Amino acid sequence: MAAADDLAKLARLRMVLSNCALKDVLAEIAPLANQVVSWIPVNxxxxxxxxxxxxNGSRQYEVRYQVGDLGNLVHELTHVSVNESYDLDFINYPNTMAQNVPDRIYDGLGRCTNEGLRQTKQMNHAMNAQVGAMLKNINSWAVAANELSASQKKQITTKLLYGMMNPQKECDTVLNQILVWMYEWGYPMRGHMVRKPVVNALYEELEKAAAKLYKQRAAGRVHRAMVEGAHARRRAMGYSA
Ligand SMILES: [Zn+2]
Structure with missing residues (x-):
């Protein structure tokens, strides 16, 4: 199976990396592949x-991705991680203040048919601005990084623009995706250099942002486990919810 091959490549990449943001992200998403019940190749x-x-409250996923593009695979599994971490219909930051969120409506496979409306209620404009600024900062480094080839720069800035247009759900995803791409392209540059390459500064900023979001998702999972544990206790005690 094509997905199995790509997942094996990610596992090998994780093995060869020394401690870094990408290694943490790969460790985070690896077990989530077990929740994917349908891999669908797309072009x-x-x-x-x-x-x-x-x-029973369990969750499974269907993932569409471009077979052979590990960055794309990491992007889609990051969506899964975000949903598992915050339980906000794929909104990529915590929000405990969301109000008037309608109950989920499901299709025959358990997919939510009113997800867009729920996302609108669960997003937060201040957080959108915050993650948007994070993406903008990375983009300014990417524009300045003349060690990148023209096509690499275009690929990165196009992806960041996509994130800036959808900051409520495409921040963690695009940053992790670019991290994989840059690693595969051979960055950061190593060796003795007179001046620090701008592309290395870009990589550092990217790693810093990805590490921050990684920690935020981890905290989200702890919070979610506590909330779900409290619900389970109340049910066991005989409360109706
Ligand atoms: Zn996405």
């Missing part, structure tokens, strides 16, 4: 869709 773009089991 462009990609997506991660959740199949909720309303009866």
């Amino acid at each position: 462009t773009s990609g997506s991660a869709v959740c199949r909720y089991n309303a009866a």
